Amino acid sequence: xxxxxxxxxxxxxxxxxxxxxxxxxxxxxxxxxxxxxxxxxxxxxxxxxxxxxxxxxxxxxxxxxxxxxxxxxxxxxxxxxxxxxxxxxxxxxxxxxxxxxxxxxxxxxxxxxxxxxxxxxxxxxxxxxxxxxxxxxxxxxxxxxxxxxxxxxxxxxxxxxxxxxxxxxxxxxxxxxxxxxxxxxxxxxxxxxxxxxxxxxxxxxxxxxxxxxxxxxxxxxxxxxxxxxxxxxxxxxxxxxxxxxxxxxxxxxxxxxxxxxxxxxxxxxxxxxxxxx
Amino acid sequence: xxxxxxxxxxxxxxxxxxxxxxxxxxxxxxxxxxxxxxxxxxxxxxxxxxxxxxxxxxxxxxxxxxxxxxxxxxxxxxxxxxxxxxxxxxxxxxxxxxxxxxxxxxxxxxxxxx
Numbered sequence: 001x002x003x004x005x006x007x008x009x010x011x012x013x014x015x016x017x018x019x020x021x022x023x024x025x026x027x028x029x030x031x032x033x034x035x036x037x038x039x040x041x042x043x044x045x046x047x048x049x050x051x052x053x054x055x056x057x058x059x060x061x062x063x064x065x066x067x068x069x070x071x072x073x074x075x076x077x078x079x080x081x082x083x084x085x086x087x088x089x090x091x092x093x094x095x096x097x098x099x100x101x102x103x104x105x106x107x108x109x110x111x112x113x114x115x116x117x118x119x120x121x122x123x124x125x126x127x128x129x130x131x132x133x134x135x136x137x138x139x140x141x142x143x144x145x146x147x148x149x150x151x152x153x154x155x156x157x158x159x160x161x162x163x164x165x166x167x168x169x170x171x172x173x174x175x176x177x178x179x180x181x182x183x184x185x186x187x188x189x190x191x192x193x194x195x196x197x198x199x200x201x202x203x204x205x206x207x208x209x210x211x212x213x214x215x216x217x218x219x220x221x222x223x224x225x226x227x228x229x230x231x232x233x234x235x236x237x238x239x240x241x242x243x244x245x246x247x248x249x250x251x252x253x254x255x256x257x258x259x260x261x262x263x264x265x266x267x268x269x270x271x272x273x274x275x276x277x
Numbered sequence: 278x279x280x281x282x283x284x285x286x287x288x289x290x291x292x293x294x295x296x297x298x299x300x301x302x303x304x305x306x307x308x309x310x311x312x313x314x315x316x317x318x319x320x321x322x323x324x325x326x327x328x329x330x331x332x333x334x335x336x337x338x339x340x341x342x343x344x345x346x347x348x349x350x351x352x353x354x355x356x357x358x359x360x361x362x363x364x365x366x367x368x369x370x371x372x373x374x375x376x377x378x379x380x381x382x383x384x385x386x387x388x389x390x391x
Contacts, residue, residue, distance in 0.1 A: 059286065075296065089292060115310075126304040205329055
């Protein structure tokens with residue numbers, strides 16, 4: 001797949017262009033190039049997170065541990081900010097629980113690709129799954145039939161490595177480093193925006209996105225917590241499912257089911273076949 | 278900045294251990310349950326809409342909702358404009374890395390200008 005429009009010769013690094021799969025390429029390299037955009041966005045955010053955890057009183061070893069065992073940007077930023085306001089342990093854990101509840105959605109929607117893997121594999125896979133590497137892996141599973149759970153796990157571990165090392169460096173450098181958090185955090189926002197665009201197959205998906213946006217604002221403001229993310233996602237995805245079911249059975253010619261053309265690639269990013277599975 | 282929190286290392290460690298369990302349970306249980314049983318077709322059809330809904334919710338939280346959970350557009354103008362740019366870049370180039378890089382650069386420049 002060729003890069004259209006702007007040519008950026010100086011940025012023509014392998015991870016910037018769509019990869020033509022090379023069967024002889026070792027797995028560690030092909031998965032690394034898949035994970036690379038995420039890895040690179042983790043560096044500034046991880047540094048910022050390490051700096052904040054340091055300021056909140058976490059030592060470097062604990063910062064490394066929390067990055068490995070919780071491995072969630074949102075959670076670690078929340079720990080740092082709640083520690084600085086001296087919140088009690090139990091209320092931090094409770095807030096973490098609400099924040100992490102959305103991982104149940106990730107696991108549920110990814111599980112059909114993990115059927116047949118061993119119990120040990122599922123355990124290890126779950127430990128290092130988070131929003132961002134889920135986004136990368138879901139897109140790969142949906143568009144690349146050869147993508148295996150083992151490769152998905154490698155993407156998780158690459159992102160874990162970059163995240164943890166960045167956090168540790170941030171913790172070591174401490175407050176000497178000034179990072180504008182709102183700016184670097186936008187890397188993840190951009191990553192999710194990209195993922196939304198890749199999910200758009202037909203007009204119905206756009207409609208579901210709009211409902212999801214409205215519901216997300218409503219429930220975030222209503223619950224005053226990240227629980228709003230879980231509620232709005234459950235409802236809007238269910239609306240999408242119900243609408244599609246209704247339209248396919250009652251109005252198969254509906255304009256809602258029209259495909260949205262996608263420039264830059266010949267086929268839609270998410271294959272139609274994946275619908276029937 | 279000096280440390281404003283006076284917890285000791287053991288308390289921090291306890292927080293990490295408890296945090297691990299509350300993060301691990303929702304990560305693990307659905308994978309374990311839904312890979313074992315026969316999943317009804319409607320469930321998979323529903324789950325198909327999870328990514329677009331969740332990613333939209335995450336973006337909306339970053340772009341339209343303040344840290345104190347108020348709907349806020351005025352203080353997010355750079356992010357809103359940068360989001361439109363990222364959307365266009367993603368649509369036309371289909372490159373994740375380019376979307377992220379352009380997003381970072383544009384939000385940085387817009388924050389300086391606006």
